[in-house]
Amino acid sequence: MAENLTDRTIRIGTRGSVLALWQANSAAEKLQAVGFKTEIVVFSTKGDQILDKSLDKLGSKGVFTEELEIALRNGEVEIAVHSAKDVQSTIPDDLELLAFMEREKVNDVLLSLNPDFKLERDSKAVIGTSSTRRKALLKQYYPNVTTVESRGNLQTRLRKLEEQGMDALMLAYAGVHRVGFDDLVVYTFPELTFVPAAGQGSVNIECARNLEPELKKVLKEALDHPDTHICLLAERAFLRTMEGGCSIPSFTLARLAENGMTITGGIVSLDGQTLLQETLEGPTADAEKMGEQLANIILGQGGDKILKSIRAEREE
Ligand SMILES: NCc1[nH]cc(CCC(=O)O)c1CC(=O)O
Numbered sequence: 001m002a003e004n005l006t007d008r009t010i011r012i013g014t015r016g017s018v019l020a021l022w023q024a025n026s027a028a029e030k031l032q033a034v035g036f037k038t039e040i041v042v043f044s045t046k047g048d049q050i051l052d053k054s055l056d057k058l059g060s061k062g063v064f065t066e067e068l069e070i071a072l073r074n075g076e077v078e079i080a081v082h083s084a085k086d087v088q089s090t091i092p093d094d095l096e097l098l099a100f101m102e103r104e105k106v107n108d109v110l111l112s113l114n115p116d117f118k119l120e121r122d123s124k125a126v127i128g129t130s131s132t133r134r135k136a137l138l139k140q141y142y143p144n145v146t147t148v149e150s151r152g153n154l155q156t157r158l159r160k161l162e163e164q165g166m167d168a169l170m171l172a173y174a175g176v177h178r179v180g181f182d183d184l185v186v187y188t189f190p191e192l193t194f195v196p197a198a199g200q201g202s203v204n205i206e207c208a209r210n211l212e213p214e215l216k217k218v219l220k221e222a223l224d225h226p227d228t229h230i231c232l233l234a235e236r237a238f239l240r241t242m243e244g245g246c247s248i249p250s251f252t253l254a255r256l257a258e259n260g261m262t263i264t265g266g267i268v269s270l271d272g273q274t275l276l277q278e279t280l281e282g283p284t285a286d287a288e289k290m291g292e293q294l295a296n297i298i299l300g301q302g303g304d305k306i307l308k309s310i311r312a313e314r315e316e
Contacts, residue, residue: 005218006035013068013077016042017153022178023203024081027101027223034222041077043067047086062088065206069095072208079219080206083175084199084232087206089240098216099205099224100232104174106201106253108134108194110187111176112168113161117186119145119168128157129170132270136249137194138170139272154179174201195251195264195277198235202228227256230287237291238265242299248310250303251277254291260284265294267303270310276301 010031014024021040028038047063062069065087068080072095084100091097110119110127119125123142128150129135135147148166150157154176157169168186176185205223207216231254238252242265252265261284266277276298282290299307 005215007037008078008215009037009039010079010219011039011041011077013041013043013071013080015045015048015064015068017048018155018179019083019153019175020081023083023101026203027079027081027205030101030222031219034218036222041071043071069206072206075208078207078211078215082204082206084202084204085172085197087199087204089198089236089243091206094209096207096209096216097204098207099220100229101203101205101223102225103202103228103231104177106196107173107191108170108189108196109173109176109185110168110170110189111158111181111184112186113158113184114167115186117168119187125167126165127168127170128161128164128166131170131197132247133197133249133251133268134170134194136268136270136272137251137275139270140268140275141193141272143272154181158184172196172200191253192264195253195266198239198250198252199232202232204232230284231255231261234261234263234287234291235265237288238263238295239291241292241295242267242303243307247314248307250298252291252294254287256284257281261287261290263287263290263294265291266298267306269306270313274302274306276303276306 012024012027014020024040031038045064045067065082071077072080122144124144126146126148128148130149130151138145138147148164150169161169234254235252242250250267254261254263260282262279262281264279268275278297280290280294
C-alpha cells in the first residue's frame with residue numbers, strides 16, 4: 001500500500017555538477033511532497049572525468065549515464081536522475097525510463113561577459129561550444145563565426161571564456177537558468193532555426209525494470225509530467241531511428257498543438273552546407289510513430305548520406 005511505501009527512503013543517483021544536483025534536488029522535492037524521505041547519492045561519470053576530449057571523441061555510449069545505470073542495477077539507488085539529452089536513444093532492457101520531469105524553455109542561448117555583444121549574420125565572433133549540432137548550425141547560419149571547444153561545468157567554461165579569447169558561450173538555456181546564470185544571457189536562438197537536441201531542457205528519471213511495480217507507480221505519479229513525456233517519446237523515437245547520439249548533428253523538437261502535436265527535426269552536415277529539416281503534425285497517440293516517420297523522411301532526403309560521411313570522417 002502507498003502508506004508504507006512512502007516510509008521508504010528513496011535514494012537518488014546523480015552526477016555531482018551544480019546542474020545535476022539542481023536536477024536531483026528538484027526530484028527530491030517532488031518526492032518529499034508526497035511523503036517520501038530522500039537521499040542524494042553522487043557518482044562521477046566518464047563524462048565528468050575526461051574533460052580534454054570533445055564528446056564525439058569520447059564516444060556517445062552513455063558517457064554521462066553508465067555509472068548511474070550500474071548503481072541502479074546493483075540496487076544502490078532506486079532512481080537515477082539525468083539530463084534527458086544525455087540519455088542514450090536506446091537503453092538496456094533491464095532498465096526503464098520511468099518519468100520525464102517538466103521541461104524548461106528548450107532554446108540554445110549565448111552567454112557573454114559583454115552585455116552589448118551582438119551576433120550579426122556576417123559576425124566574426126568566436127563562440128565556445130563542443131556540441132557537433134551547435135557547431136554545424138552556426139556554420140549554416142553564421143558562416144564567419146569561429147568555434148572553440150568548451151567542456152566542463154558552466155563555472156569552468158565561464159572562467160575560460162576570456163582566457164581562450166571567446167566572445168560568447170553557446171549553451172542550453174535550461175542549464176544556464178537552473179544554475180542561476182540568466183544575467184549573462186545576451187541572445188536566445190529561435191527554437192525552430194536552432195532546433196535543440198532531443199530531450200533538451202527535460203530531466204529524466206531512470207529505474208531498474210524490476211523495481212517493485214507499486215513503488216514505480218507512486219514514483220512516476222510524483223515525478224512525471226505527461227505533456228513533457230509524450231513529446232520526449234516522439235523525440236527519442238526520432239533519435240533512435242536516426243541512429244543518433246550526442247555526437248551526431250541531428251536535432252528535434254516536439255510540441256503539443258491544439259489538436260495533437262507537431263514534431264520538427266532534421267540534420268545538418270558538419271560543414272553547415274546542407275540542412276535538412278521537416279515538421280510533421282499528428283495525434284499524440286502516434287508520438288513515437290511520428291518521430292520514426294520524420295527520421296525516415298530526413299534519411300530519405302539525404303540524411304543517410306550526411307550520417308555516412310560523418311562516420312567516415314570519424315574513422316579516419
Ligand atoms: N551534456 C551537456 C548537457 N546536457 C544537458 C545540458 C543542459 C540542460 C538540459 O538540456 O536540460 C547540457 C549542457 C548544454 O547543452 O548546455
